[in-house]
Amino acid sequence: MHASFARKHLWPWIVPLIVAALCAAIVPTARAQNTLRYFPQTRHYLRGAFRSFWERSGGLATFGYPVTEEYVRGADGRIVQYFERARFELTVSGGQALINLGKLGSEATGNRIFPQVAPFQSYKARSYFAATGHSLFGAFKATWEQRGGAAIFGLPISEEINEQLADGRWHTVQYFERARFELWPGGVRLGLLGRQLAPPQLLEPWPPEAAPPGPLNEKGEPHPPASPPAPTPAPTSPPGNPGKLGLVIHQGLAVRGPGAITPLAAPPGVGFTFTASGYEPNERVGVWLTRPGSGGVEAIDPRLVANDGRGTIRVVFTTSANTEGVWTITGQGANSGRSVTAPFKLTRDYVAPLGTARPASRNGTAAPAEGGRKTIFALSGSGFRANEALELWITSPDGVYVLTSARADRSGRVGYAPGLLVQFGPQNPTGVYGYHYLGTASGRRVDLYFTFNGT
Known part of the structure; x- marks a missing residue:
């Protein structure tokens, strides 16, 4: 959980282009069909108009790797391909290939209802979208604006909320029509909604030098040629110390004030989540870290401090230094002076990868x-x-x-x-x-x- 970066004919050439801003993706289809690119990371191919759009409109950072091959969607006959964070959909009109982006954010949230905010006049730090009744600010606003805005991500369909993600920990997220933004230690990541929503029968990997002859059908046919299973990788980390796995540390680390921190201990580089309450509504809260011993203090970036407006803050962070020992994080209200302090420990004591001798269970x-x-x-x-x-x-x-x-x-x-x-x-x-x-x-x-x- 670093403050330091999920599944589920003929082409109809007359389907209209939904997003006019994507016109830069127009590619003559006859010229682009054989421009194959293979990604060994996911063992899938990218070609033609999809490759052109992927490379021109954000590439790996925005869309991730392809996780399916191109296939013909049975519902409408369109050519579709899933990526880790997006779904490309092809329409051809007048000999030109037009790319639309699937609304993965709306599909992933399904029937969930997100509370809307009262309308307001947008200003530099915060924007309001009357079409969806939601707003955008902070690090998510900066990312949205810098990496394509509505043309790539669509409009926000939720406010910032807290969700438990695949790492088992809670993160601040916001849903858009075509994406989910996630706040991790180190910055904003785009959620892997394409992996989550891609049809499982289309995830089958393809070997290099054996690309499918064209789009698959919705059953994932033809299937790729058989290949031997990959060997199970050997452990890459040295064994941990089994004598330390039962050490108790929480009895000496008490939160002072109405707050909590999780985890209580972790190795350097792992993220922590700090919550504190009891502040005045919408009060600005300064947050800082105190290093072990006399190592001094460091301020937490205010953009990482999520304030619910009702007196509670939440901070997802990681330490800037790898100094092991007991650290503390403090949140202090600018008006009330209320202070909440939570100690936590950086330690490698509980690291126990494969190869670590397992202690005997007791009682x-x-x-x-x-x-x-x-x-x-x-x-x-x-x-x-x-x-x-x-x-x-x-x-x-x-x-x-x-x-x-x-x-x-x-x-x-x-x-x-x-x-x-x-x-x-x-x-x-x-x-x-x-x-x-x-x-x-x-x-x-x-x-x-x-x-x-x-x-």
């Missing part, structure tokens, strides 16, 4: 002890008092330490009623995971370890 079980993407890990522990409140902290192989809470059942157990089942996918790091429980009254400790190998 419970994790079954199986190792598995891959189809594995469902069942976790359970016992020995607590009936209905006892529990501290729960989870460590993941990438070194992230997240604190939450749980409660024992009436028999003093966890993972029985209800069961605690865990399953991971390709977005999750491989290595040793730890689920740790501590009874707040009994002091009883349960430590459950298992290895996700990603296969």
Whole structure:
């Protein structure tokens, strides 16, 4: 979650061009059909008018890599190709190829209803779009304007909101007709809506030097020639220290004021999310970091401070230095003087990639002890008092330490009623995971370890 960067004939030549601003993408079709370009990153081809538009209108940074081949869409007979962040749709009129962009943002949000804002007169820092009832400001506004505006992304169809993305963490996002903007440590990223919405039967990769002869059909036919499966890559990170995976740090890191920070610890380079409340409505809040020891302070870019207008702020950030130790982040109201401070720790103690020896579970079980993407890990522990409140902290192989809470059942157990089942996918790091429980009254400790190998 760095403050430092998802799936789902004949051509009708008379379909009108929807976005007039895309006229720069007009390419004579007869001249462009054999200009193949292969992308080994996703193992798909790009050609002709789609390639021309991709290269002229933002390329990799705006659209990402192709994730399907060109295919004929059954509903309207148009030639379509999905990219990581976009869908290109081809219309031909008068011997000219015209490219439209699919409304992936609207399709991804479906029937969701986003609260609109009261109309206002646009000004330099904030724009209002009467057609959708939404506004645009800050880093998202700058990105929208600099990288194509309405012609590429469409109009905003939501305000800035918080969503949990594929990395399992919460980010500030905003939906547009054709895109989703995401705020990550380091800046704005464009959401992978093309990967999310692309038809799965069309994701099949193609080998180099064996391009399809033309657009596929909607079933993904013809299929690419068979190729041997890629070998499973060996671990590239050195093993972690299993002796440190059970260390408790949260008891010495208390938030001062109505706020929270997650994760509580992570290696340098991983992002954190800080929330604080109790400020005056729309109050400007200054936010800064204090380095370990006497390392001084550094200000947080105000553009990373999301204010809900009701006295709560949210900041997604990463540290500028890799100094390990306890840092603090502070948010102080300019008018109220209210201060909220949250300590967090930069440490590599919890890094446990594949190859790390898995500690033995204590006072419970994790079954199986190792598995891959189809594995469902069942976790359970016992020995607590009936209905006892529990501290729960989870460590993941990438070194992230997240604190939450749980409660024992009436028999003093966890993972029985209800069961605690865990399953991971390709977005999750491989290595040793730890689920740790501590009874707040009994002091009883349960430590459950298992290895996700990603296969």
